[in-house]
Amino acid sequence: MLSLAVDRLSKTYPNGTVALNRVSFSAQPGEGIVLLGSNGSGKSTLLRCIVGLEKPTSGRIGVGNSQLETANACQLRQLRQQIGIVFQRFHLVANLSAFHNVLQGSLGRSKGPRYWFPATAPKQERDRVMQCLERVNLAHLAQQRVDTLSGGQQQRVAIARMLMQDTSLLLVDEPVASLDPKSGREAMDLLWDIVRERQLTAICTLHQLDLAKDYADRIIGLRQGEIQIDAPAHILTDRELSWLYESSPISNAVESNA
Numbered sequence: 001m002l003s004l005a006v007d008r009l010s011k012t013y014p015n016g017t018v019a020l021n022r023v024s025f026s027a028q029p030g031e032g033i034v035l036l037g038s039n040g041s042g043k044s045t046l047l048r049c050i051v052g053l054e055k056p057t058s059g060r061i062g063v064g065n066s067q068l069e070t071a072n073a074c075q076l077r078q079l080r081q082q083i084g085i086v087f088q089r090f091h092l093v094a095n096l097s098a099f100h101n102v103l104q105g106s107l108g109r110s111k112g113p114r115y116w117f118p119a120t121a122p123k124q125e126r127d128r129v130m131q132c133l134e135r136v137n138l139a140h141l142a143q144q145r146v147d148t149l150s151g152g153q154q155q156r157v158a159i160a161r162m163l164m165q166d167t168s169l170l171l172v173d174e175p176v177a178s179l180d181p182k183s184g185r186e187a188m189d190l191l192w193d194i195v196r197e198r199q200l201t202a203i204c205t206l207h208q209l210d211l212a213k214d215y216a217d218r219i220i221g222l223r224q225g226e227i228q229i230d231a232p233a234h235i236l237t238d239r240e241l242s243w244l245y246e247s248s249p250i251s252n253a254v255e256s257n258a
C-alpha cells in the first residue's frame with residue numbers, strides 16, 4: 001500500500017503553456033479520488049507527471065517513501081512498477097491476444113524472456129493471468145486479439161493487466177469516455193470494487209459530474225492548472241462542481257482537508 005504526496009507541482013511546457021501551477025495534495029491507501037476540470041485544465045499532465053512520463057518544471061512527488069524527482073533510473077523503474085495506469089488508449093498491443101497483453105503486466109518483475117510469452121511462461125504466471133481475466137469477466141475472450149474487442153472489453157483487458165502488475169497506486173484517465181452510460185457505470189463499479197478490495201490509492205479523471213459524485217471519496221477540481229476544489233464528494237453541490245466548467249473568473253474556491 002502506497003501513499004502519494006504531491007507538493008507544489010508546476011509544469012510549463014516548452015511552448016510557454018502553464019499546465020500546472022503549484023498543485024499540492026496527498027492521497028492515502030484505499031482513497032478513491034476523482035479529478036475534475038474542463039478540457040485543458042491540467043488533469044492528464046498531472047497524471048503524466050505522477051507516472052514519470054512528463055518531467056515537472058518544479059515541485060515534488062512522493063510515492064511511498066521515495067521522491068520521484070531524485071530517484072535514479074533503477075528506483076524509477078521500481079516505482080513505476082508500483083503504479084498501474086489505465087489511460088485513454090489503454091496502451092494495449094493491438095495484434096496480441098487479451099491473455100498475452102495481461103501477461104505483460106508482469107514484465108517489470110519477471111526474470112527473463114521465458115516469462116514474456118504465453119507458450120513459455122511458468123504455469124503459475126499463466127494461472128494468474130486467467131485469474132485476472134476472470135476478475136474482469138473476460139476469461140472467455142482470453143485468446144482473442146485485443147484489436148477485435150470492443151472499447152469496453154479493451155478497457156477491461158487494461159484493468160486485468162493492472163491487476164497482474166499488482167500495483168499499489170492506480171491512475172485512470174477518463175475510463176468512461178468511449179463507453180455508453182451503462183457500460184460506463186459497469187467500468188466504474190469494477191474499478192472501484194478493485195480499489196476497495198486491494199486498498200489502492202486511486203486517482204481517476206472524469207468529465208461526468210454525476211459519476212464523480214456517486215463514486216469519489218474525494219473530488220479534486222482543477223481550473224487553469226490550479227486546484228480550486230479539494231473536498232469530500234458528499235459535501236460538494238452541483239453548483240460548485242459545474243463552476244469548474246464555467247468561463248467566469250476564478251474567485252470562490254472550495255477546500256476542505258476533512
Ligand SMILES: Nc1ncnc2c1ncn2[C@@H]1O[C@H](COP(=O)(O)OP(=O)(O)OP(=O)(O)O)[C@@H](O)[C@H]1O
Binds near residue numbers: 014015018019038043
Ligand atoms: N506536450 C504539450 N505541449 C504543449 N502544451 C501541452 C502539451 N500537453 C498539454 N499541453 C497543454 O497543457 C494544458 C493542459 O493539458 P492537459 O492535457 O493536461 O489537460 P486536461 O485537463 O487533461 O484536458 P482534457 O480534459 O482535454 O484531456 C493545455 O493547455 C494543453 O494544451
